[in-house]
Amino acid sequence: MEKITSLNINEKEDYIFKKRATIVDYHLKHNSFYKSFIANANVKNWSDIPVLTKRDLQQPLKNRLSKGYSAKNCQVNNTSGSSGYPLSFAKDKFCHALSWAVFMDRYSWYDINLNTSKQARFYGIPLDKMSYYKERLKDKLGNRFRFSVFDMSDDQLSRNVNLFSKSNYEHLYGYSNALILFGKYLEREHIVLKDKCKSLKLCITTAETLFERDKKMLETQFGIPVINEYGCAELGLIAFQNKKNEWLINCDDLYVEILDDNDNILKHGEKGRIVITSLYNKAHPFIRYDLGDIGTLSKNSTLSKPILESLTGRTNDTLNLPSGKTAAGLTMYYVTKTVIEDAAKIKEFMLEQFKLDTFKMSYVAEDVLTEVQKLAIKKALDNYLEPGLTVSFERKVSLERAKSGKVKQFISYVE
Numbered sequence: 001m002e003k004i005t006s007l008n009i010n011e012k013e014d015y016i017f018k019k020r021a022t023i024v025d026y027h028l029k030h031n032s033f034y035k036s037f038i039a040n041a042n043v044k045n046w047s048d049i050p051v052l053t054k055r056d057l058q059q060p061l062k063n064r065l066s067k068g069y070s071a072k073n074c075q076v077n078n079t080s081g082s083s084g085y086p087l088s089f090a091k092d093k094f095c096h097a098l099s100w101a102v103f104m105d106r107y108s109w110y111d112i113n114l115n116t117s118k119q120a121r122f123y124g125i126p127l128d129k130m131s132y133y134k135e136r137l138k139d140k141l142g143n144r145f146r147f148s149v150f151d152m153s154d155d156q157l158s159r160n161v162n163l164f165s166k167s168n169y170e171h172l173y174g175y176s177n178a179l180i181l182f183g184k185y186l187e188r189e190h191i192v193l194k195d196k197c198k199s200l201k202l203c204i205t206t207a208e209t210l211f212e213r214d215k216k217m218l219e220t221q222f223g224i225p226v227i228n229e230y231g232c233a234e235l236g237l238i239a240f241q242n243k244k245n246e247w248l249i250n251c252d253d254l255y256v257e258i259l260d261d262n263d264n265i266l267k268h269g270e271k272g273r274i275v276i277t278s279l280y281n282k283a284h285p286f287i288r289y290d291l292g293d294i295g296t297l298s299k300n301s302t303l304s305k306p307i308l309e310s311l312t313g314r315t316n317d318t319l320n321l322p323s324g325k326t327a328a329g330l331t332m333y334y335v336t337k338t339v340i341e342d343a344a345k346i347k348e349f350m351l352e353q354f355k356l357d358t359f360k361m362s363y364v365a366e367d368v369l370t371e372v373q374k375l376a377i378k379k380a381l382d383n384y385l386e387p388g389l390t391v392s393f394e395r396k397v398s399l400e401r402a403k404s405g406k407v408k409q410f411i412s413y414v415e
Helices: 009-030 032-038 093-108 129-141 154-165 176-188 212-222 331-344 371-384
Strands: 074-078 088-092 119-123 144-148 171-175 202-206 226-232 236-241 247-249 254-259 271-278 289-297 308-314 346-355 358-365 390-395 410-412
Touching: 009 032, 009 254, 009 271, 074 093, 088 093, 093 236, 119 176, 129 144, 144 154, 154 176, 171 176, 176 202, 176 212, 202 212, 212 226, 236 254, 236 308, 247 308, 254 289, 271 308, 371 390
Parallel strands: 119 144, 119 171, 171 202, 202 226, 346 410, 358 390
Antiparallel strands: 074 088, 226 236, 236 247, 254 271, 271 289, 289 308, 346 358
């Protein structure tokens, strides 16, 4: 890791091109699955190498491993399935170690030492006994404490504050959605978390997109800087915000591209599919791997310093409308959040699309939405999307979470 980060601009660009070619060559020689997948593509021309999707990987893991690798000598894990395609995968041990070296390097930008800094973790946890206690043990060894995201009631959040006041946590880490709920509770109770826990330095949000308005609220209520992390289980850290508020893409052990629907490489500033190559994983090929996310590289990006300008959701979050228009599912965030959050004290919400013109909003709030507020949301639908859409409302005690503890704020059941 130290060798990679010490490279100058020209050396770093040369390094990326060489590692890119090396990992393709390795899998063509040692991985029968990848050799079959790539067929007769011209590997000397990078853009001719076919894009690998999660559907392509829907077969037993043993069929996808390179020669000499097995579940016994690799780090084997599973994705959460939030993309709709849960996946088992493997990393060789060097690749896995380098992934963690990248995390450690980025956290050190903010004086956080992953070996010694105590972490308050707002994350999902398996509920079956064996897996539950395994995760608790890992947390203990990793110097972190896991707060449940399955119970975000005021009573539980009050107990959380009490735990902070008795502990020496240096940073918070967890799902954006869960940390926002905690921040809103602190706001209602007029509490600044750092007043309760003086050792706090930083909050790192992950999993769901963190919007600027929510970031400012968290910084106020936590009393510390809040930064965005973007990563995934298969690849590790993809992007991390620096102190200049740039979302720097990890080009130390990954190579990131933005492609259109026809697999053409897009110019910087154009929105498209995020496709990533793991430069070190010899056990399992992740070469031009379509993660299922949509994003944009900044026009200021270079090969040695790529900057993620925006992360606008998953490919399966697309919102299709009767007129033929499409929009990102995150549009619904603006439709609802800017209209009702303050007035109705909404804690969390989820929107579902059942037909092209039919939506339902489920929400958790102190008060039932008034007819005026419902009308405002319907008007926002007209403005942000198109006229003629219908939306129903249902107030709930809590929203359904995935096994991972995540809440999807928009789900479409329309093919």
